[in-house]
Amino acid sequence: MSDRFDYARMQATATRLLGRFKQGRVTVIRTTQAEKPDDWPTWQPWEGETTTNVYELDAVVKGVSAKLVDGDAVVATDLELTCSHKMVLVEVDGVAVTPAPVAFDATLLDTLNIDGRPVTIVRDLTVPAAGMPVAHRYVVRA
Structure with missing residues (x-):
């Protein structure tokens, strides 16, 4: 038996x-803009085409733990929000698509929706903090 912990199994x-x-x-809503062509004049604003993807997460939500409240970055x-390391693409530009798993990559810059209410990630507490993530914990604010 190996002494190494099996994070993939966990x-x-x-x-x-x-x-x-x-x-x-619980969903992640991500809007991306088409890349500006290399020859686009720098003085002209770029208004490329945007795409909005909606990803569904398997998650549970509760009030923030008292030990995390510092009155500054985290308030009572x-x-x-705790979610698995699984994201499923469910919608592109408002049109439902066949659910397709994608690599998990939610970040502090993403907007999450909890039952249709937008929330912002204010703190990332991924478990464990380094190495292969087992689950993701976020402190979020409406």
Whole structure:
């Protein structure tokens, strides 16, 4: 038996459990803009075509833990969101698509929706903090 901890197995377990016990609908909404051509004049604003993708997460949401509240970055009215390392593309530009898993890459710059309400990620508490992520914990604010 190896002395190394099997993080891939733990990630699979977390994904299975969070998929089973997920609460409501938690989505990541990401709008991207087409790249500006290399020969585009620098003085002209670029208004390239945008695409909005909606990704669904298996997640649970609760009030933020008291130990995380510092009164500055994290306040008592924030929420704590825990999600698996799984994102599923469900919508492109307002049109539903066949659900397709994609690599997890939600960041502090993304907007999350919890049951249709937009929230902003204010703190990333991915578990573990380094190496292969087992689950993702975020402090979010409406």
